[in-house]
Amino acid sequence: KGWDHQLKDEPGIEIIAQRMQMFDGPDLPLGIETDFGAHLGVALGNVRTYGSTGLTARIGWDLNSSFGPPRIRPALSGAGEFVPGTPEDPLGGYFFVGVDGRAVARDMFLDGNLWRDGPSVEDRRPIVGDLQAGVAMHYRSVQLAFTFVNRTEEFIRQDGPQRFGALSISISR
Structure with missing residues (x-):
């Protein structure tokens, strides 16, 4: 338009708090190791x-090296930090799958500006x-991760879910 x-x-401004509990x-x-994590979070802004x-x-292997790859918020818990592999065991990696649900009170990109009048989406979910x-795979001090996201429709007239991927490279010192 x-x-x-x-x-x-x-x-x-966005203040985010999140707690994740990992279980072996x-x-x-x-x-091969397995684990799972449950998380709760809140964002205010x-x-x-x-x-x-x-x-x-x-x-996968060496799951204790991280809590998961970095993600674009809002998203599942995860972090770009990881413990690098040792010379005796330099390689590690894992596959992951997760679900996340959000009860959204406000989203500037759909509800419009907070401090000014402007356009907004009337049928936000x-x-x-x-x-x-x-x-996610790491070798020594370098981690490479790929995440694919399928997000449900955020408003009623949206033309299907959003699907996108994120590729990240992390280097530990």
Whole structure:
């Protein structure tokens, strides 16, 4: 609809708190490990305000090296930090799958500016979910991760779910 229907400039503030609890799963043959994590989170701000919860499962080697690959928020728990491999055991990696649900009270990108009048989406959905899957591999001090996300529709007239991927490279010192 043109530039008249864009968000106006506004400082963005978002305070996010998240707690993740990891649980060991069964060990499999060939040294394969499994684990899963449950998380709860909340975000408060003029950009987004929501509560979230979800689960993540991982299978692979050297799972203690990280809590998961970095993600674009809002998303499942994860971090770009990892413990690098040792000279005796330099390689590790895992596959993961997870779900995340958010009860959204406010989303600036759909509700418009907080401090100014402007366009907004009238039929925003209050509950949004993500299904995420991917792989993370590290060799010594370098981690490469790919995440694929399938996000449910955020408003009623949206033309299907959003699907996107993220590739990240992390280097530990």
